[in-house]
Amino acid sequence: MTHTWLPPAEYIATLPRATAYACLYFTDTHGRPFQLRAVQAAELWQWPGGNMDPGETPWETALRECREETGLVFTGEPRLLGAHFTSARDVDWPANHIGFIFDGGELTDEQIAGVVLDPSEHSEYRVRTLDAWEREMTPRNFRRLAAIDRARRAGGTIYLEAADGS
Template sequence: MTVTPPGWLPPEEYVETIARATSYACLYFTDTRGRPVQLRATYGAEVWQWPGGNMDRWESPWECAVRECLEETGIIFEGEQKLLASHFIGHRGREWPANRIGFCFDGGTLCDEQIESIVLDPREHTEVQVHTMAGWARMMTARDFALLEAVDTARRTGTVTYLEG
């Protein structure tokens, strides 16, 4: 005879009671001078991103970051699996009906030839640019730049960071 613990719910019912979230993963690259490499999104002049995107069902964050990097840049990433940041964005009502969780991994350094050979998916990105942090600060929204700055600091200091917002 199987005894069901008090308060226990079948998995399909329990899942309805917990927070829901979409999740993304990306790779953070710099050039040989330590300057961040970013891609301009097709949906906003101020939206700059790293190669990455939403995780597919049953895909790990690492698998997603590597897959998205290949799809968005043509780069076959074979580097080490090193987390730089975890990012949480809370539910925003009608704007986005779920929490959003992100994982930013260290993509390492790209030489000029690698940057020049990036092949963008024109449905997602319009250009690749490399700038100093001061240059990026002038081109990005304050919220997006705060994420860039935190991830860049984590990389330079060898730490992992957690961000909200």
């Protein structure tokens, strides 16, 4: 079997498409997850983060998005809690979607009170127990939240992949 080598641009055109996001997972000092309510879908709660810009690393994306969405400037070291993969075949999105969830640590009451939301993206923020979040969130999104919380408590890293996007 002979291989025909393609120029890089032609070869890349044959590969699956993917978008990527990165975010920071915070809790308060009592271990309760901090999340933002998305403007575009009131039932959607998210961590501070978003899609990568061209030339950015996942870590740079997480820091930039956190600052833009909350006003918080995170200065800690990167610690990956989880990677998340959603296949284009499983959701209404024209590409695979890959996420990087980093540990943002604990926010003090003062830091939480100082959060300034970007009103074009998020309408509110909340800190709740996992039990309270389970009642508030869709099952798929809660499974992702609970898995990331477990990884952080265990000091580990997880990989999430599921047909339903969790």
